[in-house]
Amino acid sequence: MKTTIICFSPTGGVEKVAQLIANELKVAAPYDYTTRGYEVSFSSDDLVFFCFPVYGGRIPTPMYDRMNYVHGNGAKAVLVAVYGNRAVEDALLEMSDLCLNRGFKVVGGAEMIAPHSIDKRFGAGRPDASDIAALNKFLASLMAKQELTPVAMPGKRPYKEYKGIPVYPTSSSKCSGCGTCAQECPTEAIDPGDPQHTDKSKCISCMRCVSMCPFSQRRVPKAMQLAASAALIKMCAGRKEPKFYL
Template identity: 45%
Template sequence: MKLYDIVFSPTGGTKKVADYLTDALEGDVTTVDLSDSKQDFKAALLTKEDVAVISVPSYGGRVPTVAVERLGMVHGNGARAVLVCVYGNRAYEDTLVELEDTAKQAGFQVIAAVAAIAEHSIARQFAAGRPDAQDATQLSDFAKQIQHKLSAADTSEPAIPGNRPYKKAGGAGMVPKATKECTNCGVCAAECPVQAIDKKDPKKVDEKACISCMRCIAVCPQGARKINPVMLCAASLMLKKVCSERKECELFL
């Protein structure tokens, strides 16, 4: 049995959650990075004996479109899958059920699912420090339950919440822009999951292609990419009420 870590994690929060699960499951880990536009996702060929932890962030209650497209290229071939959606303490809405449908269409058998919390990728004061030690313990313990289910050859499907049809995808998001501190080093352009940043001139951004994942902000060595402070303030005020109370991981087996 091989263990696959199939993950879309532009700012690292989703990967942290995924790691707590994969570290507690048996098997050598092979990573398929859905945020790396240079990877050949069609080359990922799993078997019925394999297990995949498939992890994505929730963007406005949906799976990022690019993650859906790239996961759809992977050949599940009957491999068992643990689904993970990670959100910034607001709500994950239809993310898990959309991920379930996408995974099944790619040939996976869904045996477990998790909705977990990580620091909000835009308004970072919300869920700051998550996943924390409490989350880590809960996720590691759940991984042991998953391992027991795998050992028992139990392929029963969990009941996953969500709506079909899914909620309508959100409109235009916030697009990070280069500041005067930008040195044109090109790290942001190289790391952009959708290649929305001009490699020759990183100050140029294709706003229609940008998915507001905030990876460019996370990877910039100069801290030279920002989003509009007025828009950020407005988003923070909107999120304050719904994000103020701590939400816990939801586990489905």
């Protein structure tokens, strides 16, 4: 059985979890589908980990585009939802439905915590040693299982209505115009010829442009950031623990 890891990780939290899985299973580094998809076909002998962030209790909308490049042909899938210490809600079920449509058999799932990309004070320091130990225990059980059979993911249909967090980064007046943010944006929301211009209807508030700007000139306006952080305080309170489905 060949194991492959595919991840969508705008600000690196998901990528960190995906890399932990790669290290533990001693397989190739995760394939990064954050800015675009790559055509790939699997077969029933393959095991594929899909690692993705939770946005508003759902999967990020670009996952639908990225999965168009991935052909399951009966391969087994393990779904790894990474979230910012609020909640996973319908994200695993939505990803499971998408994987079934792409020809996969979903044989396991995980919920892992990472810093919240809108305000990294929530989920700071995660995944920590206890999270990693729990993840490794799950991976050992998965690999030791005699037969990987379909596993139901948590969540409800119809999925929760996505109510995005209204945070839209902008480029400062000191922006050099280097274009990195436009190249790295998962939804092509930033005009490469004029990075001051962001198409809000395309922006998914993923914060990748902020984290990738080499000159720290891409930011969320202060009042907007304060409002978003205030809304998250209650919802992200209290330590959430990883969960596994096998």
